[in-house]
Amino acid sequence: MDFSFSAIADDAEGLAWQSLFKCLWPAYRSWYLRDGHLARPSFLACRRALEKHMPEFVDRWAELAELAGGSDVAARFLSLWCPPAYDSACSQAVWPGAEPLLVRNYDYSTKYFDRVILRTNWGRHRVLGTSDCLIGLVDGVNDAGLALSLTFGGRRTVGEGFGVPIVLRYVLETCSSAPEAAKVLARIPTHMAYNVTALDVDGRRATVHLAPDRPAQITSAAVATNHQPGDRSRDRAYQSATIERERYLLNRLMLHEETQERFISAFLRPPLFSLAYERERGTLYTAAIWPCRREISYRWPHSKWTLSVDHFEPGSKVVHYPLPTTKAS
Numbered sequence: 001m002d003f004s005f006s007a008i009a010d011d012a013e014g015l016a017w018q019s020l021f022k023c024l025w026p027a028y029r030s031w032y033l034r035d036g037h038l039a040r041p042s043f044l045a046c047r048r049a050l051e052k053h054m055p056e057f058v059d060r061w062a063e064l065a066e067l068a069g070g071s072d073v074a075a076r077f078l079s080l081w082c083p084p085a086y087d088s089a090c091s092q093a094v095w096p097g098a099e100p101l102l103v104r105n106y107d108y109s110t111k112y113f114d115r116v117i118l119r120t121n122w123g124r125h126r127v128l129g130t131s132d133c134l135i136g137l138v139d140g141v142n143d144a145g146l147a148l149s150l151t152f153g154g155r156r157t158v159g160e161g162f163g164v165p166i167v168l169r170y171v172l173e174t175c176s177s178a179p180e181a182a183k184v185l186a187r188i189p190t191h192m193a194y195n196v197t198a199l200d201v202d203g204r205r206a207t208v209h210l211a212p213d214r215p216a217q218i219t220s221a222a223v224a225t226n227h228q229p230g231d232r233s234r235d236r237a238y239q240s241a242t243i244e245r246e247r248y249l250l251n252r253l254m255l256h257e258e259t260q261e262r263f264i265s266a267f268l269r270p271p272l273f274s275l276a277y278e279r280e281r282g283t284l285y286t287a288a289i290w291p292c293r294r295e296i297s298y299r300w301p302h303s304k305w306t307l308s309v310d311h312f313e314p315g316s317k318v319v320h321y322p323l324p325t326t327k328a329s
Contacts, residue, residue, distance in 0.1 A: 001110070001159060001320070002318050003115055003318070004316055004319075005117065005298070005305070005316060005317045005318075005319060006115065006116050006269070006309055006314075006315075006316045007116075007117045007119070007136045007269045007305075007312070007313070007314050007315050007317075008020060008116060008117070008118055008314055009118075009119045009120070010119070010120045010121070012122060017118075017120075018067040018068070019042070019065075020134065021074075021134055022115060024173065025068070026175065027074060027112075028077060028133065028134065028309075029074075030275035031112070032076075032077045032083065032295055033073065035084060037073075037128065040077075041076065041079075041081065041082050043072050045073075045127070046075065046076050046081040048078070048090075048160070050081070051187050053189065054170045054188070056173070057123075057169075057170050058176075060122050060123060060165075060173075060258075061075075061135070062075075064078055064130075064135060065078055073077060080135065080162050080166040081161075082161065082191055082314065083133070083163040083191065084193075086193060087192065088107055088138075088152045088281075089107035089108070089151070089152060089226055089240045089242075090105055090108075090150070090152060090225070090226065091104065091151065091196075091225050091245045091246075091267070091272050092104035092150075092151055092223070092225075093104045093223045093224075094133055094199055094205050094222040094223075095239070095263050097259075097260060098234075099260070099290065099291055100131055100200065100201060100202075100290070100292060101145045101199075101260055101263075101288060101289070102149060102197060102288075102289045102291075102292045103263060103264055103267055103286065103287070104139055104149040104151075104197075104267075104287050104289070104290050105273065105274070105283045105287070106138060106269050106284050106287065107138045107274050107276075107281050107283050108280065108284055109280035109281075110159060110277060110281075110284065111280070112280075114132055114133075114134070114274060115133040117298070118131045118137075119307070121174055123173050123174075124173060124174055125142040125173055125174070126143040126309050127140055127141075127142045127172045128141055128294070128307060128308070129141065129168070129172065129311045133166070135166055135169060136166040137164020137169050138150055138158060138165055138168065138170070138286050139289065140169075140289075140296070141172070141289050141291060141294055141295070141296060141309060142166065142173075142176075142309065143176075143294055144175075144176035144200075145176075145253040145292055146172060146177060146178065146181060146198065146199075146209075147199045147201055148171060148172060148193050148198050148199075149289065149291040150168060150196045151195045151201065151229070152192075152194060152226050153210065153211060153228050153276060154193060154226040155192075155228070157211065157213050158191065158212065159189075159192075159212025160189060160212065161188075161189035161192075161193075162188060162189065163191060163204055164190050164194045164210065165262045167190060167196075168196065169187050170184070171178070171260055172183050172185075173200075174236070177201075177202070177204065178198040178204040179196040182208050182218045185208040185210065185216065185218075186193055186208055186215075187211075190210045190212075193209075193211040193212070194209075194210045195207055195208070195209050195224035195226075197221075197224055199203075199289075199291055200291055201291045205220060207221040207222075207224050208295065209220050209228040209229060211228065212315075219291070223244045223249045223250055223253065224246075225242040225245045225249075227246075230324070244271050245271055248271050248272065249272070258290060264268070264286065264297075267271075267286040267299070268300070269300060273274025273286075277321060277322075282321065284321075285299065285300060285319075286298070286299040287299070293307045293308070295307070295309070296311035299324075300319050300320075303317070303319065305317050312313065
């Protein structure tokens with residue numbers, strides 16, 4: 001199956017983003033309201049949550065809500081405050097060489113993926129990243145050379161908090177270093193468990209383990225898959241092979257002296273690269289993020305696409321996924 005990725009630039013006026021919203025909103029509206037209107041927080045609750053936890057982003061959220069048509073549902077959705085539950089898989093690791101480099105695989109459903117790389121100039125920092133939920137990001141880098149990416153934390157506990165994509169957006173909009181990012185990540189509540197790795201131009205790194213039912217843990221871990229320190233449950237670990245992938249990456253970091261390209265190429269092969277598309281856990285892309293270059297190189301087994309914060313060129317790319325063929329009944 002083939003999918004078309006788009007690279008889009010948006011500025012403070014938001015016209016490019018508005019076109020993107022019109023295209024994707026019907027599907028997102030259906031997802032957001034799948035449990036009914038009353039299952040989601042009110043507009044006032046969403047605004048108060050943003051004012052409390054992300055005050056610098058409130059004005060931009062309000063502007064985007066107006067560009068989206070000013071509806072109550074759109075504004076509530078764009079806050080990502082207490083959204084419906086969802087999860088992914090993913091693996092990420094920091095290369096141990098001289099130049100800071102964060103590499104990640106994004107494993108998720110092909111049905112619920114924006115397939116958009118968005119370069120924005122909305123506020124304090126110019127930001128380049130992979131769009132999710134229209135307002136959020138699952139990975140990215142800003143013009144200060146701060147890189148972030150996320151993995152699902154492996155626990156299905158749901159609580160009061162934000163969907164993590166808007167948290168990544170907020171951090172990249174407002175922070176310049178990994179230590180600063182870690183502090184912000186640790187103070188913002190998330191509605192599910194996630195692991196977020198931050199890496200900056202000085203090579204400083206932090207992996208923050210977020211959860212709705214316990215305090216965030218800030219670590220210096222170079223690897224994150226789909227479990228968190230101290231987790232006892234192995235059901236999710238078994239389903240996504242999170243332990244196997246973590247050990248594989250740790251072994252490469254400790255035992256292999258390899259180039260950047262060899263390290264990146266490891267993500268394009270098992271056990272990191274997943275073909276579980278029928279279970280909505282296939283690898284949709286590998287991203288190599290260079291903080292010093294302010295650049296992301298998207299990789300697939302037979303192609304790549306490199307985009308830069310400073311020299312961004314909008315465009316599109318068709319990618320082939322080896323999805324299994326459905327047999328006729």
